[in-house]
Amino acid sequence: xxxxxxxxxxxxxxxxxxxxxxxxxxxxxxxxxxxxxxxxxxxxxxxxxxxxxxxxxxxxxxxxxxxxxxxxxxxxxxxxxxxxxxxxxxxxxxxxxxxxxxxxxxxxxxxxxxxxxxxxxxxxxxxxxxxxxxxxxxxxxxxxxxxxxxxxxxxxxxxxxxxxxxxxxxxxxxxxxxxxxxxxx
Ligand SMILES: CC(C)(COP(=O)(O)OP(=O)(O)OC[C@H]1O[C@@H](n2cnc3c(N)ncnc32)[C@H](O)[C@@H]1OP(=O)(O)O)[C@@H](O)C(=O)NCCC(=O)NCCS
Numbered sequence: 001x002x003x004x005x006x007x008x009x010x011x012x013x014x015x016x017x018x019x020x021x022x023x024x025x026x027x028x029x030x031x032x033x034x035x036x037x038x039x040x041x042x043x044x045x046x047x048x049x050x051x052x053x054x055x056x057x058x059x060x061x062x063x064x065x066x067x068x069x070x071x072x073x074x075x076x077x078x079x080x081x082x083x084x085x086x087x088x089x090x091x092x093x094x095x096x097x098x099x100x101x102x103x104x105x106x107x108x109x110x111x112x113x114x115x116x117x118x119x120x121x122x123x124x125x126x127x128x129x130x131x132x133x134x135x136x137x138x139x140x141x142x143x144x145x146x147x148x149x150x151x152x153x154x155x156x157x158x159x160x161x162x163x164x165x166x167x168x169x170x171x172x173x174x175x176x177x178x179x180x181x182x183x184x185x
Contacts, residue, residue, distance in 0.1 A: 005053050008049070009048065011036055015061055016060050017035070018032060020032065020061050023106075023143055024143050027098055027100040031064055044068050045068045047065070047066045062102050062110060063105060064098070065100075066096065066098035066099075067094060069094065069095060072093050072137060074087070074089070074090075074091065078157075078173055079154065086134070092133050094118060094135075095136075095138075096118050096139070099144065101114070118138075136173070137173050139169035140172050145172070154174070156173050
């Protein structure tokens with residue numbers, strides 16, 4: 001299989017979102033109709049597209065992720081040891097509200113690479129002097145659960161995060177390495 005090269009950048013008008021299909025209709029619809037409007041200067045999300053540029057055709061959107069900020073109450077952290085180290089107020093997390101890889105590009109490491117990009121973004125926010133980000137929360141439809149569990153994410157209790165609908169995606173969490181602030185004794 002020929003090696004694919006991806007360019008990762010924020011979504012722009014004209015990107016080939018109309019033909020994107022990843023197997024989860026809600027994820028496809030979001031990319032086609034909502035990702036760009038939601039990223040207006042006053043919007044609250046950022047969508048990053050991975051464009052396959054190693055092909056002879058014009059670049060196609062091979063995958064994407066949408067990020068925003070959210071907060072998580074300590075009581076909902078799935079890791080008891082981590083929970084003990086955390087202060088008792090809601091902690092900022094980076095939320096990946098949408099993540100998708102187009103059918104023709106799945107199982108080639110792109111989904112994992114997009115998650116690493118989310119971690120890099122969180123680390124930038126948490127750079128010395130910045131805001132502490134405790135980890136990543138990913139909203140997962142059923143089709144994404146096994147993928148996240150394989151990558152060390154734990155399911156959070158309940159479904160309620162800002163913007164989550166009843167019966168909608170379930171939130172999963174993974175701490176950032178050494179990101180958790182120590183609770184005061
Ligand atoms: C879930 C999804 C993003 C995975 O993307 P991908 O590019 O195929 O994933 P990768 O190739 O990076 O796979 C990374 C690892 O997860 C595993 N994996 C990928 N999809 C999997 C699945 N459905 N079930 C179990 N494991 C899976 C791979 O085998 C790989 O394991 P390895 O690191 O041991 O080799 C993609 O299948 C998708 O877009 N699905 C539909 C939309 C969706 O569910 N979005 C929510 C994502 S949380």
